[in-house]
Amino acid sequence: MQDGATPLLVAVGVGHLAVVKLLLAMGAQIEATMQDGTPLYIAAHVGHLAVVKLLLEEGAEIEATAHDGSTPLLVASQNGHTAVVKLLLKNSADREVKVYGHTPQQMASQWGNKDVGKLIENYCCNVCKKNGKIKLCSRCKKVRYCSPECQKSDWPTHKTVCKKLAMKKRLNRAFKV
Numbered sequence: 001m002q003d004g005a006t007p008l009l010v011a012v013g014v015g016h017l018a019v020v021k022l023l024l025a026m027g028a029q030i031e032a033t034m035q036d037g038t039p040l041y042i043a044a045h046v047g048h049l050a051v052v053k054l055l056l057e058e059g060a061e062i063e064a065t066a067h068d069g070s071t072p073l074l075v076a077s078q079n080g081h082t083a084v085v086k087l088l089l090k091n092s093a094d095r096e097v098k099v100y101g102h103t104p105q106q107m108a109s110q111w112g113n114k115d116v117g118k119l120i121e122n123y124c125c126n127v128c129k130k131n132g133k134i135k136l137c138s139r140c141k142k143v144r145y146c147s148p149e150c151q152k153s154d155w156p157t158h159k160t161v162c163k164k165l166a167m168k169k170r171l172n173r174a175f176k177v
């Protein structure tokens with residue numbers, strides 16, 4: 001094929017999960033690239049959540065860039081693929097990476113994907129804004145912290161919001177039959 005597309009890249013592009021699985025089992029190159037990037041980048045671009053999940057499980061490089069320096073998180077944000085963005089963030093994708101001077105969050109708002117922008121903005125430690133391995137507040141499950149220290153230091157301010165959020169959650173659950 002002239003453009004360097006491997007069967008894996010093609011299967012990822014059309015979102016054919018079973019074929020992607022099969023090709024990987026047969027030893028297809030998970031980081032094979034063409035101009036448009038690696039299989040993970042392409043899956044993030046088109047927004048195939050199941051394929052993105054599979055590739056991450058198979059150890060695909062989460063920061064693999066396309067020819068313009070864009071990463072899977074950047075391209076998923078730009079295209080408003082909320083579920084894919086969430087999954088990438090969960091897997092500690094870098095939120096500070098930039099393409100043409102824009103972070104994933106800026107990219108999302110610029111392209112009118114407000115939900116994605118908000119998701120990225122909040123997907124960090126509520127105190128130090130650190131990225132990466134962060135845990136949800138166990139009570140409200142809304143804000144995130146990188147460490148017990150950060151959580152402790154935020155508690156005096158978070159306390160009131162947390163109680164409200166937790167209450168809302170309980171009510172929602174109670175009315176969901």
Ligand SMILES: [Zn+2]
Nearest residue numbers: 125128146150
């Ligand atoms: Zn922190």
Ligand SMILES: [Zn+2]
Nearest residue numbers: 137139140162
């Ligand atoms: Zn909380």
